[in-house]
Amino acid sequence: MAAPIKFGVGQSVLRKEDDALIRGKGRYTDDLAPSAALHALVLRSPHAHATFTIDVAAARLLPGVALILTAEDTAELGGLPCLFNLETDPFTAPPYPILAKEEVRHVGDAIAFVVADSLDHARDAIEAIKVEWTTLPAVTGVVNAIKPDAPQVWAEHKGNVLFDVSIGDKVAVDAAFAKAHAVAEIRIVNPRVVASFMETRAAVCEYDTKRDHLTLTAGSQGSHRLRDILCQNVLKMPTEKMRVICPDVGGGFGTKLFPYREYALLAVAARRLRKSVRWAADRSEHFMGDAQGRDNVTTARMALAEDGKFLAMDVDLMGDMGAYLSTFATYIPLGGAGMLPGLYDIQAFHCRVRTIFTHTVPVDAYRGAGRPEAAYVIERLVDACARKLDMTVDAVRRKNFIPPRALPYKTATGKVYDSGDFSAHLKRAMEIAEWKEFPKRAKAAKKHGLIRGIGLASYVEVCGTMGEETANVRLDPNGDVTILIGTQSSGQGHQTAYAQIVAEQFGLPPERIHIHQGDTEEIATGLGTGGSASIPSGGVSVQRATHELGDKLKQIAAEALEAGLGELEIADGVIRVAGTHRAISFADLAKRAGADPAKLNGSAW
Numbered sequence: 001m002a003a004p005i006k007f008g009v010g011q012s013v014l015r016k017e018d019d020a021l022i023r024g025k026g027r028y029t030d031d032l033a034p035s036a037a038l039h040a041l042v043l044r045s046p047h048a049h050a051t052f053t054i055d056v057a058a059a060r061l062l063p064g065v066a067l068i069l070t071a072e073d074t075a076e077l078g079g080l081p082c083l084f085n086l087e088t089d090p091f092t093a094p095p096y097p098i099l100a101k102e103e104v105r106h107v108g109d110a111i112a113f114v115v116a117d118s119l120d121h122a123r124d125a126i127e128a129i130k131v132e133w134t135t136l137p138a139v140t141g142v143v144n145a146i147k148p149d150a151p152q153v154w155a156e157h158k159g160n161v162l163f164d165v166s167i168g169d170k171v172a173v174d175a176a177f178a179k180a181h182a183v184a185e186i187r188i189v190n191p192r193v194v195a196s197f198m199e200t201r202a203a204v205c206e207y208d209t210k211r212d213h214l215t216l217t218a219g220s221q222g223s224h225r226l227r228d229i230l231c232q233n234v235l236k237m238p239t240e241k242m243r244v245i246c247p248d249v250g251g252g253f254g255t256k257l258f259p260y261r262e263y264a265l266l267a268v269a270a271r272r273l274r275k276s277v278r279w280a281a282d283r284s285e286h287f288m289g290d291a292q293g294r295d296n297v298t299t300a301r302m303a304l305a306e307d308g309k310f311l312a313m314d315v316d317l318m319g320d321m322g323a324y325l326s327t328f329a330t331y332i333p334l335g336g337a338g339m340l341p342g343l344y345d346i347q348a349f350h351c352r353v354r355t356i357f358t359h360t361v362p363v364d365a366y367r368g369a370g371r372p373e374a375a376y377v378i379e380r381l382v383d384a385c386a387r388k389l390d391m392t393v394d395a396v397r398r399k400n401f402i403p404p405r406a407l408p409y410k411t412a413t414g415k416v417y418d419s420g421d422f423s424a425h426l427k428r429a430m431e432i433a434e435w436k437e438f439p440k441r442a443k444a445a446k447k448h449g450l451i452r453g454i455g456l457a458s459y460v461e462v463c464g465t466m467g468e469e470t471a472n473v474r475l476d477p478n479g480d481v482t483i484l485i486g487t488q489s490s491g492q493g494h495q496t497a498y499a500q501i502v503a504e505q506f507g508l509p510p511e512r513i514h515i516h517q518g519d520t521e522e523i524a525t526g527l528g529t530g531g532s533a534s535i536p537s538g539g540v541s542v543q544r545a546t547h548e549l550g551d552k553l554k555q556i557a558a559e560a561l562e563a564g565l566g567e568l569e570i571a572d573g574v575i576r577v578a579g580t581h582r583a584i585s586f587a588d589l590a591k592r593a594g595a596d597p598a599k600l601n602g603s604a605w
Contacts, residue, residue, distance in 0.1 A: 055129070172347075245521075258291055289361070
């Protein structure tokens with residue numbers, strides 16, 4: 001393979017995506033919606049907890065109204081699934097219905113789906129639906145939810161607790177705390193956040209009557225996962241009966257990875273009406289209908305030796321699930337807890353994890369999914385340790401960082417760190433920040449009525465845990481290269497990143513490398529994008545697939561150039577005999593391969 005070139009990994013290149021996007025030529029879901037499509041709106045609960053009766057008879061008779069769906073009309077559908085359960089103590093998830101029946105459990109809970117020939121007519125129908133509400137006591141916040149007299153979200157989950165599990169060695173931790181010189185303790189609230197991506201969720205579903213086939217176009221983070229869950233769990237139909245297309249996606253942050261109620265409702269409506277149906281959330285609906293993030297309350301304690309050494313860490317973590325269990329919701333606090341020891345040599349560790357129901361919008365993976373919460377807890381706790389022992393924040397860290405000689409190091413939660421010199425990183429960061437000069441800067445700021453602060457924090461996380469992503473790299477007839485992969489860009493720059501991986505091996509400029517994502521008909525498999533996995537998993541697959549394609553092209557070139565494989569090198573989009581001018585272009589290689597596409601494809605995972 002060729003040596004790295006100016007377009008390779010780590011080199012500065014113009015992003016392939018940006019020209020179209022900054023010129024307004026991006027193609028988002030709303031841009032692709034058929035003009036003849038019907039319009040859909042969702043009727044949502046204004047109450048956090050209530051029982052209700054609903055009457056849509058009058059609304060169905062209004063001009064332009066094509067269909068109104070309630071829970072009775074969607075009774076055959078499965079609910080939205082939670083895909084994570086405990087191996088040691090499995091729980092039974094409460095139902096997450098596509099439309100709520102008789103009882104709502106959060107503001108924004110969906111109770112009806114209206115389809116009409118225009119948005120105005122759909123709004124008229126929404127306003128004409130008669131709903132009789134009987135409000136019930138509601139609870140928000142995990143601290144309130146576990147109180148003995150708290151309103152219950154689900155009767156079968158007493159005390160609003162889904163599960164209460166521990167990781168680590170409580171016996172060892174208790175023993176260490178018993179002999180500690182001092183104990184530092186903090187209570188941290190990771191507040192609930194709304195994703196607020198620039199492009200609100202939107203989708204359009206088209207129905208092909210002849211094939212009994214649905215095409216769903218949606219701004220998602222993964223076409224395959226969305227199709228599979230909708231077909232297998234909700235619509236109960238073969239996956240071959242649905243194609244999912246993800247065009248440009250205007251931000252996701254994790255929360256566009258999941259299936260949502262509207263996608264299933266669009267599929268039902270399109271099939272029943274035999275017409276295309278479109279829906280787009282407004283900003284308020286995004287706040288009430290899309291999975292939110294964070295929302296943990298954590299108490300953490302550290303047992304300390306007199307010299308500042310950490311003896312043990314004990315954590316109590318409560319994660320708010322909201323009213324229903326979203327796709328990966330239960331994994332987030334438990335998985336994040338595995339990163340609580342951070343970069344510190346903590347031999348004894350224990351964490352109690354409770355997942356709690358509240359009358360709020362469901363919570364799921366969002367920007368780091370539990371790992372940033374863990375980093376926030378441990379770094380705040382380390383600062384508290386410094387204050388407790390009257391040490392500087394850098395000194396207590398140097399005292400407790402995992403030393404290079406201990407690597408590879410397995411943490412008390414089972415994570416293995418293979419390399420790193422954390423004290424050296426700290427020293428260099430402080431030099432760059434001119435840490436010692438900070439008091440002068442703070443004093444100067446104070447003269448101008450300003451308050452200046454400085455702090456230290458380290459961050460380590462596990463990523464790339466979505467699984468093995470498959471990539472296909474093929475040589476096109478004109479000598480360009482096309483990558484087919486199941487990840488989905490939502491602003492990360494996949495077009496550029498994957499192109500650089502191919503460019504580094506083949507010497508092609510990025511404009512000759514094309515990336516196709518987000519179409520279940522064109523791409524066989526895909527995990528989607530989440531958990532910081534696109535480059536750790538998808539990038540590795542692209543690299544391996546490119547290498548495989550290169551080996552196949554060399555075999556064709558060896559015959560054409562009458563040379564041995566060991567004599568050949570790939571550079572600048574040609575294969576040449578090293579040290580000579582004898583070469584063959586990629587385009588000519590494509591012609592020589594004839595009608596056998598297997599010779600022009602490389603696949604890997």
